[in-house]
Amino acid sequence: MSSPAVAPRPIADFIPAQACAVATSEKKWLFGLSPTFWYAAIAIWFGVFLNEHNLFFSQMEDFAHGEDHLLDGVGGGNVLRRMTFFWLGGIGLALLIGSNQTPWKVKPLLALTFCLPLVWAWTSILWSIDPGMCLRRLIVRTCCAVAAVGIGRMFTLRELCWLAVVVMGGCIGVGVLAEIGLGTFRPWAGGYRFSGTQHPNPQGMYLAAWCFASISLAWNERKYRVLLIGCALAGLTLLVLTKSRSATAALVITAAAVLLLQTTLRFKLFAGLSGGWLLAALILAIWLLQIDALRQLGEAVLMGRKEEADTLSGRNFIWPLAQHFIDKRPWFGHGFESFWTADHVQFIADELQFPVVEAHNGYLEVMLSTGRIGLGLHLLAVFAGIAAAARTLWKTNDPACGFITAVLIYSLLSACFESTMFGIFFVTLAAWSGVAHLAFGGREEESCPEEQPIAVPNQPRSALN
Structure with missing residues (x-):
């Protein structure tokens, strides 16, 4: 008599959870991160530091470059800085190849909005006023796009947050050590602004993003929560010391917006009622103590920087000139990052009596570059990224998505006064790596079935018995 058939069980059912973990994951290093992560983080930090930072920046008078230096930068720039973009692009390509076993999970609409601004930028070479400059900048932007996709595909969302914390x-x-070593770290001095290794304004953006990444990780990383909260507090302190008004204001508004996304309706109602009560109590106290609240508030908002407050540090002179050139080519622009030629820089410097190589407004900068169409495509990509990250945050409660959402919202706010957050910058590279992870599919956190006792299938009794 034949024995009844026994359905084979998956071999994973007979492997203990510990063996599964060993078989499916790399050996973990510091903060529970893999060697691959640390090799990539060190390489990325090296490229970013050489590209964006200067050890002796805090010694520059008023943190300003001279006109000759700016014109030299327009003419060709630092060769080492240009090479770092190829370095970052090479890292991204290596990570992209290394992630070949991670399945592609393309979300068509999000992927399309991610790619369209770059496609339009390449198209703009057809009408660029300086095709050579346009081509160089397009190659750089493409290297950064490859880096973003490679990083997003290779790492999990948690690892992307850690990458931001480690690199920034x-x-x-x-920067802090450089100022201490150079003797320029003097927070007790009246006119002091913390700059570290770059201008206080982009340094403020670094610090704000560092706070976002640290708080996002602290939400789930119980083992390192104290360290991460300490990083966020240190970043907030240094941000105040930069006296960057736009960066600080954008941080406050962004934090409130992300908090509304991550909290329950009950908490929102409680926070709203509590905030209203505190505001009423504050107004009553001001009235009783007869404090000149408007003057005090104005001084607090200016963060001790009263000079040129009425002209927004010269921005209201720059913006009309930028708009004048935008009106000449409103829809298509002057070609991707091709506007700031030596002739335009010289003309604007003669008009303003001080040199500039940016519009100090991200929206105007993009319109000078690729016109209203380019700005529309860029904003579409940003809002699509915010929507995708927020939707993932609601579905999975993954706080790493809060970091992506925060940086993208922050970029929209800070772009009102700075061009940096709409340009090539590690802060935006980190956020767009997260969007690439959501758009094209990236590595997920490894999980293993809970350990269960080894099961042995029942054997049929022999016919002889």
Whole structure:
């Protein structure tokens, strides 16, 4: 008599959870991160630091470059800085190849909005006023796009947050040590602004993003929560010391917006009622104590920087000139990052009596570059990224998505006064790597079935018995 058939069980059912973990994951290093992560983080930090930072920046008078230096930069720039973009692009390509076993999970609409601004930028070479400059900038932007996709595909969302904390924290730490070593770290001095290794305004953006990444990780990383909260507090302190008004204001508004996304309706109602009560109590106290609230508030908002407050540090002179050139080519622009030629820089410097190589407004900068169409495509990509990250945050409660959402919202706010957050910058590279992860599919956190006792299938009784 034949024995009844026994359905084979998956071999994974007979492997203990510990063996599964060993078989499916790399050996973990510091903060529970893999060697691959640390090799990539060190390489990325090296490229970013050489590209965006200067150890002796805090010694520059008023943090300003001279006109000759700016014109030299327009003419060709630093060769080492240009090479770092190829370095970052090479890292991205290596990570993209290394992630070949991670399945592609393309979300068509999000992927399309991610790619369209770059496609339009390449198209703009057809009408660029300086095709050579346009081509160089397009190659750089393409290297950064490859880096973003490679990083997004290779790492999990948690690892992307850690990458932001490690790279930005390393740059900020070197900046503090550089100021201490050069004797320029004097927070007790009246006119002091913390700059570290770059201008206080982009340094403020670094610090704000560092705070976002640290708080996002602290939400789930119980083992390192104290360290991460300490990083966020240190970043907030240094941000105040930069006296960057736009960066600080954008941080406050962004934090409130992300908090509304991550909290329950009950908490929102409680926070709203509590905030209203505190505001009423504050107004009553001001009235009873007869404090000149408007003057005090104005001084607090200016963060001790009263000079040129009425002209927004010269921005209201720059913006009309930028708009004048935008009106000449409103829809298509002057070609991707091709407007700031030596002739335009010289003309604007003669008009303003001080040199500039940016519009100090991200929206105007993009319109000078690729016109209203380019700005529309860029904003479409940003809002699509915010929507995708927020939707993932609601579905999975993954706080790493809060970091992506925060940086993208922050970029929209800070772009009102700075061009940096709409340009090539590690802060935006980190956020767009997260969007690429959501758009094209990236590595997920490894999980293993809970350990269960080894099961042995029942054997049929022999016919002889």
